Amino acid sequence: MSKNTSPQSRSTSGPRSSARGRGKVKAASPSAARVAKTVGEESKARRATGPVTWGSRLRRMFFVVAVPNLVAFFSLVVIALATVLLTTSPSAWLPTAIAQSWMVTNLAPVVAGGITISALPILPALILGWMLAGNVHRAIKDKVSINDLLALLGWVIVVPVILIGIAWFMLWDAAQVYDLSPPPLGPTIARALVLHLTALVIGMGPRLWRALAKRYKVSRAVVDGVVLAVQSLLALLAVAAVVLLALFIFNFDNQALVMDSYPHLAGLGLFSVIGLSLLYLPNILIAAVGVLLGSEFHIGDASVSLFSVHLVPLPPLPLLGVVPGTAAPWAIGLL
Incomplete structure (x- = not known):
């Protein structure tokens, strides 16, 4: 019996070939399967969205x-x-x-x-x-x-x-x-x-x-310049807010006099006057920035600056009580 027709040779050669085949196949890892599934779902979502x-x-x-x-x-x-x-x-x-x-x-x-x-x-x-x-x-x-x-x-x-x-x-x-x-x-x-x-x-x-x-x-310098200008303006507004707070404290008596000018102010009327003052607060804040930069703030014929103050009867708004009657000699130091 030749080697090719021997049962022993067939039985021993078969398992060896199958074992070699099994050694070449590798099972897919779980992480790769998850990545493939995620990519497939995203692709389907993109196709569905269009x-x-x-x-x-x-x-x-x-x-x-x-x-x-x-x-x-x-x-x-x-x-x-x-x-x-x-x-x-x-x-x-x-x-x-x-x-x-x-x-x-x-x-x-x-x-x-x-x-x-x-x-x-x-x-x-x-x-x-x-x-x-x-x-x-x-x-x-x-x-x-x-x-x-x-x-x-x-x-x-x-x-x-x-x-x-x-x-x-x-x-x-x-x-x-x-x-x-x-x-x-x-x-x-x-x-x-x-x-x-x-x-x-x-x-x-x-x-x-x-x-x-x-x-x-x-040029990027254009955008950077605008950003810097906005930051500078916010810094000026913060300084003006500090100055207004100081004026509010030192001129509180003036605001009380403005409130006393209303003969019968209570309830809704008091709320309206205070609310109107709060609505105009950003206006006064911007005016204070201008004054700190050396310009004048005008209300009708009245003018206020770091160098001089010229007042006329102002609207009876409590917020305007922060306006000083005269310019202090040291006020120019705020410039």
Whole structure:
């Protein structure tokens, strides 16, 4: 019997070949299987999601801009309704109060009884801008495209124009009954756009602005210079806040005299006077920055600087009690 036909040779050669085959096959590791599964799921998710369309992009960016504006608008509605109810005013005043409040929030002047009030408190505008800038930053801080920014810019222009148009029409309609007038439409829209565009610029943040500067071959020093200017301005505001706090403490008697000028001030009236002072606090803070830099602060015919103070009867606002009667000789040291 030859070696090829021997049963022993077949039985011994078979297992050896199968053993060699088994030695060449390696089982997949559990970690590799998990990675492959994760990659497959992400690939399926990308295929299911598909490319972002302009419709979905516009919807997303619309809510980024509209939500802060609507929150501010309906907050004003609640405040106006509470004011009408607490003062037992006619309910017909409610639409006028809402429209006028929205105009003030967008820094539009108030025109009533032949008088134009353009020195408006900027705190409501700052709150609206802060909400919008925060919402923009949360929406684009992780990932954003140029098309996303274009859609966002479009809504930042369109949404305030629509809301200003509605409020302006409400005031125009109220002017047929009450002694008031809507502010000039063109400057009002311009102020609202400046407010919203500024909030957009702040909400985009320095990192995104540096990326855009790199993309469009703009020197990074431009963005760094703007960031440094903003930091310097914040430092000046902090110093001005310290100076105002000191004036508030040393001139507290003047503020008490202003409060005493109201014969019957209690309850809602007291709350209104204090609230109005708080609304004008950012205005006074900015004026203090200008005075510390050497300029003058004017209220009507009155002027205040580090070198001289010329006062006339001021509006009966407790906050204006911080204004000193004369300029101290050492005040120039604050320059």
